[in-house]
Amino acid sequence: MQKSIKRRATINRMQITGLALFYKNGYYNTSVDDILKELSLSKGAFYYHFDSKEDFFVQIIEQLLVRKTYSMLIEPIEGHSNTLELITECFENALETAVHNELDYGFALSNFINEFNGKNADIMKHLNEILRIWEVTLVSAIQRGKFNGHIDRHVDAEGVAVYLMSSYIGIRTLMAENTPSARKYRFMSQLRQYFKSIEVKESSY
Amino acid sequence: MQKSIKRRATINRMQITGLALFYKNGYYNTSVDDILKELSLSKGAFYYHFDSKEDFFVQIIEQLLVRKTYSMLIEPIEGHSNTLELITECFENALETAVHNELDYGFALSNFINEFNGKNADIMKHLNEILRIWEVTLVSAIQRGKFNGHIDRHVDAEGVAVYLMSSYIGIRTLMAENTPSARKYRFMSQLRQYFKSIEVKESSY
């Protein structure tokens, strides 16, 4: 195989397996050896391509996690139809992947934020950056909805965004252990209830 | 000092310091030596009173965490006035302690659930037990509200409970790193908005 290609292939394999194990067992509970064992690779290969375990993880964030978050939570709500319907559908899909908690790393971002919060400022900087983009996207979506007449123009877009993010991160935690399917259903049902309360009221006219 | 008293005093000191460090740095990032150093005690003292690090933590859950959760999230909503007002005030107070993230371990439960989810089934059993009690308390509070005529009788009590728990756990995560005060304000504001949507509608009469 060509060298430059082989390099990319190996790094890719490492990152994908690394993310899978980090997501499953947590960063601190996954050793470099665990990952290498899974890949049938050696220490030499790992430290040839990466400076440290932390560097490895940061690159996973930049290469994989950012894209996954984009495709799962950012892009789906950037459409031009009814904002609240877009968000509802987006959450519905994202949570569905979390129900079958296997290969599709549901919402890895949430797990890592919890794990590194107040423990590793450097990594948190990267994770917060993703959060920030998510928040901005939500806020502008809400404002678009207000402009388009779907959402009551009195609602606080930033408030709604924070509330949505909170509930999403929380339900992911609750779904991880107990009856994920039932909890997802109840959650989505109440989300729609909440959305009704910020839609334009006919009585306003 | 009398022996039986000294025993209790030492165990208490250990548990309080242990909880503080576990909460601050996480369970896996806090070594037994870290705790002992803080206490100026020795390994001998630790393993004389506790079988293992895990046993130590389980006892902290049972002795401290359960009570803290009770006094912070359970008892405040068991009153007999308007349910939604009780929950609002309860969340308000609980989140306020999280704003000054110092000595008062805001909502330690949430952190530990995130840390042990899918990693340590034994400890999760204990934490889930607390979650379950919280959920039951919320559900019966909602139902009481429906019965008392404060809450629309069409709402799904279990759904509301899950939604409340989700949003609370999520906002605690979001508050841990960035602008906790502003986020708390926005969160509470939207919580009230949501509550309005499940109150009895005058149009129903």
Added chain:
DNA sequence: GAATTAACCGACCTTTTGGTCTGTTTAAAG
């Protein structure tokens, strides 16, 4: 086809960790 270098191997090192064990101090009992 020899030289060079990227890609990888695996033994080894150091630090940290949870846990053990022997010994010492101190409070209660006889």
Added chain:
DNA sequence: CTTTAAACAGACCAAAAGGTCGGTTAATTC
């Protein structure tokens, strides 16, 4: 006052962790 056992001290151990380093294989260059 002696004995006894609780309460604690601290040296020690084995395993695991992140990381280093000299050596080997395979692809590229000249």
